[in-house]
Amino acid sequence: MSVRLKLTEIFLSIQGEADAVGWPTVFVRLTGCPLRCQYCDTAYAFHGGEWFTLEQVLERVASYGARHVCVTGGEPLAQKACIPLLTALCDAGYRVSIETSGAIDVSPVDPRVTRVVDMKTPDSGEEARNRTDNLALLRADEQVKFVICSRGDFEWARDFVRREALPDRCTVLFSPSYQQVEGRDLAQWIIDERLPVRFQVQLHKYLWGDTPGR
Ligand SMILES: C[S@@+](CC[C@H](N)C(=O)[O-])C[C@H]1O[C@@H](n2cnc3c(N)ncnc32)[C@H](O)[C@@H]1O
Ligand SMILES: Nc1nc2[nH]cc(C(=O)O)c2c(=O)[nH]1
Ligand code: SF4
Numbered sequence: 001m002s003v004r005l006k007l008t009e010i011f012l013s014i015q016g017e018a019d020a021v022g023w024p025t026v027f028v029r030l031t032g033c034p035l036r037c038q039y040c041d042t043a044y045a046f047h048g049g050e051w052f053t054l055e056q057v058l059e060r061v062a063s064y065g066a067r068h069v070c071v072t073g074g075e076p077l078a079q080k081a082c083i084p085l086l087t088a089l090c091d092a093g094y095r096v097s098i099e100t101s102g103a104i105d106v107s108p109v110d111p112r113v114t115r116v117v118d119m120k121t122p123d124s125g126e127e128a129r130n131r132t133d134n135l136a137l138l139r140a141d142e143q144v145k146f147v148i149c150s151r152g153d154f155e156w157a158r159d160f161v162r163r164e165a166l167p168d169r170c171t172v173l174f175s176p177s178y179q180q181v182e183g184r185d186l187a188q189w190i191i192d193e194r195l196p197v198r199f200q201v202q203l204h205k206y207l208w209g210d211t212p213g214r
């Protein structure tokens with residue numbers, strides 16, 4: 001039987017997060033997620049969706065004429081067919097990244113893909129789901145992201161980063177939870193602590209607000 005994926009949306013936008021920020025990027029959003037982070041901006045991807053064959057996804061992606069593809073969700077790795085999708089996108093010549101919650105083993109992902117792993121903080125409500133063994137798998141160009149919801153989350157993430165010497169192993173991103181922490185506060189905390197992590201905001205929310213399909 002052919003490979004099929006359940007998708008919430010495919011759209012062309014500007015990458016708003018992580019290392020490829022700013023590049024025109026096709027987003028492939030897979031339906032479904034086993035987590036329920038309190039801040040999730042994509043709860044509309046928990047249910048519903050439409051089935052696509054792998055060939056149909058590749059055709060839709062190609063129709064946008066972009067070089068970058070970001071596979072996200074929901075939790076993309078919760079669908080087994082995500083693995084062959086990633087490989088097919090690499091074979092087609094795209095620069096491919098995946099946004100994943102860190103709750104699922106990232107080792108089967110094609111090595112040509114850049115993995116962006118979100119470590120869930122205490123105030124996400126999903127800390128217990130973190131698979132910290134994922135971190136040892138990351139290459140220097142790959143990324144761990146902490147979405148910071150409070151000063152307490154910042155201190156937790158700061159201690160985690162130092163204890164694990166994360167900045168020696170990969171890129172570490174700290175991002176304010178949208179409308180829960182002020183970007184300028186998080187930026188100042190990072191400066192004050194001389195923490196060797198990279199501050200980021202969700203660029204797309206500055207451009208378009210909290211709009212689905214952007
Ligand atoms: C919607 S998730 C999908 C991928 C995967 N489930 C995950 O959590 O990484 C994509 C990214 O958006 C981030 N995100 C979701 N809601 C957010 C918010 N309110 N503020 C900041 N980042 C948010 C997530 O932490 C994650 O890094
Ligand atoms: N523009 C834009 N950039 C993004 N980068 C990661 C996203 C995601 O939802 O995973 C995202 C998104 O939803 N929109
Ligand atoms: S893991 Fe990602 S998609 Fe799932 S609830 Fe958390 S932020 Fe939303």
Ligand SMILES: [Mg+2]
Pocket residue numbers: 041042
């Ligand atoms: Mg998003």
